[in-house]
Amino acid sequence: MTLRVLIAVTHLLGAGHLTRAAALARAFAGAGHETVLVSGGTPARLAGLGQVRLVQLPPVRTVGTNFKTLLDESLQPVDRAYLDERRAVLIDTLRNARPDILITELFPFGRRVLADEFTALLEAARALNPRPLVLCSIRDILVAPAKPERIAQAHERILRDYDGILVHGDPDLVPLEVSWPVDERIRPLLRYTGYVDENEETVPEERRHGIVVSGGSSAASLPLYRAALEAAHLIPERPWRILVGRGVAEEDFQALRNSAPAHAAVERARPDFRALLSGAEISVSQAGYNTVVDLLRCGVKSVLVPFEAGHETEQRLRAERLKSLGLASIVPEDELSGRRLVDAILHGLSQPLSSPQAISIDGARQSVVIAESLILSRPALHRAADWSSLNAALERARDRGCHVRFWWRDDDAVADTPALDRLLKLATRYGAGIGLAVIPAGVQPSLGSRLADETSAFALVHGWSHASHAPAAAKKAEFGAHRPVPIMAAEAQRGLLSLREHLGAKLLPVFVPPWNRISGELVPHLPRLGFAGLSTFTDRSAAFPAAGLLQINTHVDPIDWRGSRSAIDHAQIVAGLTSAVERRMNSEADRDEPIGFLTHHLVHDEVIWSLCERLIAHLAARDLHFMRPDACFGMETGSHLRSNGV
Template sequence: MRVLIAVTHLLGAGHLTRAAALARAFAKAGHEVTLISGGSAIPLSATDGISLVQLPPVKTRDTDFRTLLDEEGQPINKRGLADRRDLLLKTLHAARPDVVITELFPFGRRVLASEFDALIEEARQQSPRPLIVCSIRDILVAPTKPDRIAEAHTRLVRDYDAVLVHGDPALVPLEASWPVDDRTRPLLHYTGYVDENGTTLPEAERDGIIVSGGSSAASLPLYRTSIEAAWLVADRAWRILIGPGVEDADFLSLRALAPSHVSVERARSDFRALLSRAALSVSQAGYNTVVDILRAGVRPVFVPFEAGHETEQRLRAERLKEIGLAEIVPEDALSPEHLANAIRSSLARPAPDAPAVSLDGAKRSVAIVENLVLSTPALHRAVNWSTLTDALDGAKDEGCALGFWWRDDDAVAHTPELDRLLDLVGRYEAGLALAAIPHALTPSLALRLAGEDRVFALVHGSRHTNHAPPSEKKAEFGDHRPVDVMAHEAGEALRTARMSLGEKLLPVFVPPWNRISPSLGPLLSREGYRALSTFTDRKTLCPAPDLVQINTHVDPIDWHGSRSVLEPAQILTALSEAISRRFTGAADRNEPIGILTHHLVHDEAIWIFCERLLAYFAARNIHFLRIDELFRNPDRITVGP
């Protein structure tokens, strides 16, 4: 496979370290890998077999993740952002990947959403389309605003095929930090913690205390407090490892303050070996540090980074404390005395047993992606929406306002499939017309619809019985019975459905199989009907001058083949043609375009496509019209920008 991984680290180097580990794992498995880094240029080890592309770097100061700075520490300008985007897309076209992996986005990096969106949109238009995957650590920091969470979920459902969660749910499930819902849960694949170096370290006598703080300068308070705490715990040798993000002046100052039993050094490549020989580790609770600690089996004292309302490290530390592995000194309570007490307490306890946590995340990630590429049909991959986008833009250019509505056929009862359908209605603020079979109705349907203000029922024939001979297409109300008999039966169906569904029923006739005798249409109004709905552009149907026609035009099911979903390109072409007929004059430009579904026969592929279509429309501020309003105002059109 050709794999492209895009990552931008803004504060420390943890995100880049994990992305590079994935890149090396893919390369080791024989795949071509392009790693695009958008953060500060940091030397990476062992990049053989990896094409490394450095974008014009950006970074942040402290925890101000909304302000992007360039290499000189100045706010990056539009030209710099454009250069990043251009190089990003140029790399995509050169690599032509089978898999695109975005690190953290769309769960985070909202400040860089425009360039990530451009990457994904461009990837979706490639042929064949690559698998699109998100890579995240075990714990996230969820936005405080619900609309931002909803925005991330919309992007995931619309654009992504999978989410690699680099953690172990036995320790920390993603739900502990992010509100996973029924839409996003099927996308999640837990990989275990990403640890390339699975080599078992030799047993060694443990002594001394190791202090580490990652790559950024955010650990300066921890380094300074550790030096003061070392005066209080003087019976152990201390080694304080200073990350590359700490300026030389600060490094020399720390070294000058250290007592004789404390060694102050720059971070070392043999960090894990040092941990394996240490009696205790003092550190923050960053992802990579915790993986090192778990692999080395050393007792940890954590001082989680919590500035700027960060909660990730505190949650990870608390989970490890719950299983008896760690001591915690909160950042706001950090003092030499508190740190020294936590160290003494940890050293006084028996060494904890190694937790049963999966640490083969890099290798497992490769296996998951390989399996997805082999097993995921084109439908489940990111859909190329360009045909539909062009049609919508064409209508807008021609001043043709568009409306869309949704009809679902064959409802009879409250079922799990109906629950799933109505869940989509609620989440995407969609109107729904539910064509219900009158003589098959159960009381449970009315009870389920009672609280659904966007959903109304229509009359779907009488018993959904085929009266056509075997040589003809199925029809309940075709040219196979006397028209007066069919008119009376349609009237009885309306009265039966109204008794069951009450005000939730609209007097709209939906003939089963969308077939109706031309002679029946004019008789429906005398039976109490006010509208008719089939499957065609209106004005091409049977004469029914007293009836409003509210028709459907696109059905995503392959009824004559797989009975699963049609190829997305076919569905989007049908939608696009329905749109173009309205602004070219080939159809009534005021007629809303109807989507037809059948919830009781949907397989997972059909559900997936339906939700992606809803998410696509929602992203353009287009919501399916309410059938009760459309029924009373058949030419009412609303459309998003």
């Protein structure tokens, strides 16, 4: 599959946004896609673009933190004709490239001064046939506007024009909510990619020696360089290397060199920066995105002086998160001086080197994987999903005094995997309970460790080994009418006892037969084996198919098992849920049974994840949350343990 990709970026202060967009472009091109990178900021040297085609718009920039006044290369304010020329080149590039994927960097979460330009691009993209998949690319931390109406405007643009949001960060370090008020409407569109490392070279292993000082590419780091030179005079016993960004004027650069002591080398930024950093005893820098990725890759001690001029909060937030993990110390910008820097450096040198944190930094490649997955099944991702029939059914049920409840079962868990972690984090995000049908024969110790602190997640018994014993021509079943009941009963009880040993109080005595098929002759034996619950996938015929055995089934599955094995159409999900709600209004047998949502986390692609989250978010917005499975089966507060001799 070869796709056409267009990435539009305009950096106004420093080159971090451009280097990150360039890393994405290289990753798409490296995966065999025809990639165009459109840059609207100051031209910068971008190494290693390879097959990426670079289009430079008439550049704009800003000075300092005045992002309202756009300047040209001569530092003169731009006029309407200049902006019209930029827009014309941008739209022509789009129409000539006819991308399958369009990515806008930062907009609409930022770059409001260029809103007309980006809006024109999105309108032109919407007019293409077929319309490209539209994604927004943002860093880990944003700067939220002070005015709520601007936040609302950004959200409305996202919901109207975008299919997804690539968040280039790791929620274990900095979730987007720390810096931006994420609402339930846009949350399902978020896709965390991990940090984008624009330098993919291997980190060399070198002896730790000396102090490396670095700043961003703009002149905003001048106070840091000057304070570092003051500190260098006070720490003469170690070599210093001060790397100055190319955005610093030559006159200022020479002044820095002239004030440096003999043991401090002042140089322009170098392409082998990472090699220098990996060999340093300690790093002194700001807390920009790319700098922090360098620090995470190299595992070096660091002193951070976050840029905070003009009420900027991005770098301070990032620095605080790193400090909380023991990876850095902070010198606030308003306290910066040579003496203060010396104290922080000496303190850092006296501390042991922290163990590397498991922070994802494969963001460029993951962005490609996510985009490819989204485009493969675009029909299931239609943004204008119609929930009206479900909403109407829920309203009718409420008016009739019918209390509709929902629960969530996920099958085939055996271990703590990235997919399981994503599933549990999704459930936690929306306050959802979840029952994990665990395969006893394959369970790993990591699963028990992962579930220990999950208050709303419980395990269920998923057969024994998930092996089919049905004849070749029959539908698969492990506990179907194909084996003697005593053998199946022994295996079911073995599964219960094995999982109880592994998972303790996190296990509920609920039997979930693989493939949701179970012999009617086995069902009456389940209570004596220690089971109090049964769950399959169908409309149940009885709430208690055997004395002491409560059956609560699942009813809606988002996966197209017989076709694409991706997500079914959104309309099918809504129809299935609506039908389930109607049955609870019209059938006494079904009235008290929670509606069950069934997933299989190990086989989810991005489309299935997206569809699941949209459903969960939609219900949560109506104050409908998936029940905890222990409450669902009437086993709260450990009653299932007492009733089964634990």
